[in-house]
Amino acid sequence: MLIPHPLLGPRDAQEFTYLGDAALLDRPDGMASDALDAFNDYVYLRENPAGVHRELWFHEQGDRSWLVVTRNTVTHEILGAELARDIAMRNKTGAP
Template identity: 70%
Template structure:
């Protein structure tokens, strides 16, 4: 599988480590009244979707950047690749 890195161009997937659901960018508020339950769900509950899914990938054998890859889990087709910091900014999170 080839991942089109936004800064470095096409890279083989073997350069990357898959880190899970991109929802991990949205860390719960530790001061919330429901923080314990929120962090339990954040840490332990994961969707296992079929079809299009946003995933976190780490460019371990390259520039060590974090990417959000929108990939079809059935066909492995990649729709988009963005720097995770840009996705976090769009979602209103600091990096």
């Protein structure tokens, strides 16, 4: 499986380590009044979808970047990849 790295081009999936659901980027606020429940859900409740899903991949044997890969979990087709830091910055600023 080839992952389309946004900076380096197509890379073999063996260069990467899979972490899981990209929703992990949306970490709860530890100071919120419902932080205990929010962190319980964040740590223990995971989706296991069949179909298009966004996942975190770490380019361990490359430039050590984190990617959010959009992949169809049924066909393993990769639909795209973005740098996780770009997504995190967009989420912070509220930009589309």
